[in-house]
Amino acid sequence: MLRGLRKLTWLEIKIFLREPLGAFGSILFPVLVFVVAGRFVGGLRGPGSLAAAGFLRVGLPVFVSVLIALSAVLSLVTVISIYREGGILKRLRATPLRPQTILAAHVLVKLALTALTMALMVLAGKRYFPAHTHVPIFGFTVALLIATWSILSIGFLIASIVPTARFAQPIGAAILYPMIGLCGLFVPVQSLPPALQAVARVVPLTYAVSLLDGIWKGEAWSAHLGDVAALVAVFAVCTALSAKVFRWE
């Protein structure tokens, strides 16, 4: 059914890695942020600085993971709009490739890159965590992939409405980045004013952060079924909406 999916996905990965800054921007950059910030905070860490330690242990990994997910989404928005503007989507569509195959390939590419970045981050971050610290890397990676997959559907929705490739990046950033401020990453949702709390509850990123944060801390999946459900709902709604408004040319 998904004829050509594997070939197209592999091809798109190769093409992506050929972009100048492509690999650097979306794979190495988050890792670099992680390492630099880790060093900086680590250097400040005195014996009693619990806040710094906490940030290093939990806040930073989650923050960088969210960055990874958002950069994947932004890159998806850009790629889709460039492909549409250049007639590439239309050309691919005039082959036996099914539309869902073409789009699925792009989602797979972004998920693969997210997983790869995640792996590099774990390697780079090993030194900041004492050997006995238990971090559920596997579970966290699954959580990150679920979160990314869900936010990617927002990316598709944005890609459906941006008029030209030139606007893709700024519009995508304008929609996605404000979410970071409200998602509980810097300020816990509970301590926001009530009005903003209400907004935070409809920001999909809130659930992504809650899930990532919880899984990283070693909480059980069963405690975060609500987050997963919310992310799945976001995916379902955004996918259904994009299916209605997505333009191939």
Add this chain to the structure above:
Amino acid sequence: MGTFRPVIHVSRIRKSYGATVAVSEVSFDVGEGEVFGLIGPNGAGKTTTMECVEGVRRPDAGRISILGLDPFRDVVQVQNRIGVQLQQAQLQKRIKVWEAVDLWASLYPKPLDGNRLLEQLGLADKRNAWFMTLSGGQKQRLFIALALINDPEVVFLDELTTGLDPQSRRAIWDLVRGIRDRGKTVFLTTHLMEEAERLCDRVAIIEHGEIVDIGSPEELVRRHCPTRTVILATENALAEERLGAIPRVENVIRQGSQFTIQGRGEDFVTEVIQCLSENRIRVADFRTVLPNLEDVFLKLTGHSIRD
């Protein structure tokens, strides 16, 4: 060409974009093994019509059958048997030529050998080049390769040579003739009358979304522009009178020693030559100006195709 067996049948299709009617009541047939051209200015509805036949775009009304199939209901079967080159399409900037051919080949049940195809199209030494580094002509040749990879029975070429320099254009024309010689049916659109005259067995002239006339280029010229023009130069004093006496002459214009003579019919030029010969009129110059599709278009639509 033998008997006319239609492989494409289009009957009264209509397509609007909002309030704009792109195509209305368009009907035509394309016969097996012929090169059929849809010609008209930009925005006339050529691409919309072609994309409806390809199954890329759904018409609002009307019937289309291709190879006896419905392009929408039988989309998979149709796609396997047709090859498509879209107007202004691009590929991924950094896809390599061989990768594109390889991907396309993997999508069809019985693909041709991609390497041989690239060789035949003169792209063998560009196998590893990125799409973005190809010249306009090379890109079009790659698109032809992709349109041919599944060994299709019908090939669609939309504005194939637009934007190419004359030399690349001629090279592409040779390729299209090669496709026809392999027994395939070619359906193309162009706004270049020269291209239509050189490539097409039959053309349909389309304007404002409607077909104005259909026929072979020669037929259309005979039908709409039967007037032939002969331009000659002579000092003979009797020339004007004698030339004016030719049976089907319509007009003789004299400018000094140069005469422009217009008349109708297949034999008109011969009659002028006979007249010169019988009257022993010595000429210093003799030219015929034959009408072409460009003139047919001007006659039918009241404006040049480039306006």
